[in-house]
Amino acid sequence: xxxxxxxxxxxxxxxxxxxxxxxxxxxxxYTAHDRTxxxxxxxxxxGGSGGNVWQDAQGYVHLDDEGTTPITVESLSVTQNGTYxxxxxxxxxxxxxxxxxxxxxxxxxxxxxxxxxxxxAEKWISFTNTHQDLPFQIIISDIGSTNPPANSxxxxxxxxxxxxxxxxxxxxxxxxxxxxxQFLAKGASDGASSSSGVSINALSGSASNTTLSFWVTTTQxxxxxxxxxxxxxxxxxxxxxxxxxxxx
Amino acid sequence: MRYYKNIENGYILAIGxxxxxxxxxxxxxxxxxxxxxxxxxWENDVDYHLKTDLTWEPYERIPEExxxxxxxxxxxxxxxxxxx
Numbered sequence: 001x002x003x004x005x006x007x008x009x010x011x012x013x014x015x016x017x018x019x020x021x022x023x024x025x026x027x028x029x030y031t032a033h034d035r036t037x038x039x040x041x042x043x044x045x046x047g048g049s050g051g052n053v054w055q056d057a058q059g060y061v062h063l064d065d066e067g068t069t070p071i072t073v074e075s076l077s078v079t080q081n082g083t084y085x086x087x088x089x090x091x092x093x094x095x096x097x098x099x100x101x102x103x104x105x106x107x108x109x110x111x112x113x114x115x116x117x118x119x120x121a122e123k124w125i126s127f128t129n130t131h132q133d134l135p136f137q138i139i140i141s142d143i144g145s146t147n148p149p150a151n152s153x154x155x156x157x158x159x160x161x162x163x164x165x166x167x168x169x170x171x172x173x174x175x176x177x178x179x180x181x182q183f184l185a186k187g188a189s190d191g192a193s194s195s196s197g198v199s200i201n202a203l204s205g206s207a208s209n210t211t212l213s214f215w216v217t218t219t220q221x222x223x224x225x226x227x228x229x230x231x232x233x234x235x236x237x238x239x240x241x242x243x244x245x246x247x248x
Numbered sequence: 249m250r251y252y253k254n255i256e257n258g259y260i261l262a263i264g265x266x267x268x269x270x271x272x273x274x275x276x277x278x279x280x281x282x283x284x285x286x287x288x289x290w291e292n293d294v295d296y297h298l299k300t301d302l303t304w305e306p307y308e309r310i311p312e313e314x315x316x317x318x319x320x321x322x323x324x325x326x327x328x329x330x331x332x
Contacts, residue, residue: 126268
């Protein structure tokens, strides 16, 4: 007979009579004393559908201390926008989320910067060869320099700006920006074909002409003769972001 | 991230990140950026080109008067979609 309660005078020193631990709730191999004071050895090895994941009488969830039966972990890939509920009863790792392009409803985008070494009136923005159409929007912002000159802030949005005949179209902004799109052959340097007007029909050109570039300029038709006093300023950094809607 | 520089007629017109231009290393980008940030000030009608050896070459540059208006010829070109 075990001892389950110890009193000294009117003071209770130890009282196990209300404890709830039992051998079947104690993990196998571990020892304790139950409410009668008897030494018990745990027999619990797990329970329910959770394998070696089990819940004790106090509501705590335990994992298999030995690690001999690890929980099955599966990879999970989410390709849709919105709320996604993973199947219950499993653990997932890694979880991959990819909802851009490919008909997933997301947007494709590219970003870049340029910092003129000297004041220039025009600049090419070039994209990778992965896009098959015009971006539906480009945003250019002037993100500054350590020595910003006056009257050079630029923050503009390019959308629906191109002309049917390829001439740079006025797109506004505080610096009077003009732009047009053009395909350049793979490996061609920026501005290689800038001397003539380019039709947007070039977008359906040959497969070898797949480098899409934008010419953003402060002039209208004179690529290399500036007719205004506005420039992309040396020392400043201009950042652009171009956005495409998925095509499939 | 891809780094590049635009060179024309022996001058570095711009550096940047993204597509286009001639690809350079991040170290070269940072080196050129540091030089650009120290460009001599444009004054007394003298401005500066950045040479590929990262030295500044002075040239005469006269400020132009800002103009918001276009002449009749340019207006016609806009209407007809003509290029240069």
